[in-house]
Amino acid sequence: MKFYILYGGVLFNPDKSRITPGHGVNELIKIPVPMYVIDHPDGLAVVDTGLSYEHFPDWMKPDTRDEPECRIDRQLAKLGYDPERVKYVIMTHLHADHAGAMENLPKATFIVRREELKEAWFPKDRNPGGCGYIFDDYKNTRFFNYLELEDNVEYDVFGDGSVICMDTRGHSRGHQSVIVNLPNSGKLVIAADAASLKEQIDGRDAPGGHLWSTEAGMIAIDRLRTLREQGALVLLGHEPAQVGTLKFAPAFYD
Numbered sequence: 001m002k003f004y005i006l007y008g009g010v011l012f013n014p015d016k017s018r019i020t021p022g023h024g025v026n027e028l029i030k031i032p033v034p035m036y037v038i039d040h041p042d043g044l045a046v047v048d049t050g051l052s053y054e055h056f057p058d059w060m061k062p063d064t065r066d067e068p069e070c071r072i073d074r075q076l077a078k079l080g081y082d083p084e085r086v087k088y089v090i091m092t093h094l095h096a097d098h099a100g101a102m103e104n105l106p107k108a109t110f111i112v113r114r115e116e117l118k119e120a121w122f123p124k125d126r127n128p129g130g131c132g133y134i135f136d137d138y139k140n141t142r143f144f145n146y147l148e149l150e151d152n153v154e155y156d157v158f159g160d161g162s163v164i165c166m167d168t169r170g171h172s173r174g175h176q177s178v179i180v181n182l183p184n185s186g187k188l189v190i191a192a193d194a195a196s197l198k199e200q201i202d203g204r205d206a207p208g209g210h211l212w213s214t215e216a217g218m219i220a221i222d223r224l225r226t227l228r229e230q231g232a233l234v235l236l237g238h239e240p241a242q243v244g245t246l247k248f249a250p251a252f253y254d
């Protein structure tokens with residue numbers, strides 16, 4: 001197995017407290033947007049598809065950069081993988097910095113929580129971006145293949161314990177994280193926005209940025225803390241300080 005971390009863009013957040021409720025009011029934070037590729041003997045899997053500048057409404061465009069070369073299918077091709085051969089795309093959730101290029105992997109099966117799909121398609125706040133979701137990210141994906149997971153289900157993607165989707169709802173209604181067990185590198189956990197920043201997991205702070213449920217988010221944080229205590233490398237959703245400690249593609253974990 002090979003496990004790659006890809007750079008999928010950057011977000012400029014002029015008010016950190018949007019992510020860390022109560023902390024960092026009006027403090028600018030530049031956060032990396034990662035994506036992940038898992039090359040498994042039984043097929044290729046992608047976790048999240050980054051952000052799409054062209055789908056951002058005009059008022060959100062200053063929050064990011066136009067970096068078309070970062071698109072997941074283009075980066076896969078650069079790594080020598082045919083994007084058409086991606087078997088699974090695991091969506092941690094469908095917020096705008098995670099679902100940007102779903103439409104560019106039309107042959108894959110998307111593994112996503114059923115409740116996340118419902119929330120993304122019919123958010124309570126219909127203002128584009130205001131709810132965290134941008135409809136243009138996935139409006140063309142209605143007839144793609146989906147494997148819709150129910151709440152609480154732990155899903156073993158390849159049936160061998162190497163890639164497990166776990167329910168970490170709270171940040172969003174149907175958020176999930178992904179445990180990756182590698183023969184040499186050990187256990188990695190793609191927390192995504194169940195823990196966007198180190199201070200959230202260290203301080204047991206709610207995973208904000210359009211937080212759906214504080215209570216559920218805290219349960220998710222505690223699950224991630226337990227995995228970390230057991231020795232797993234927890235890949236935080238958007239932690240600038242973690243970037244320099246990780247291997248990015250074309251380097252990989254195995």
Ligand SMILES: [Zn+2]
Binds near residue numbers: 093132172193209
């Ligand atoms: Zn999010």
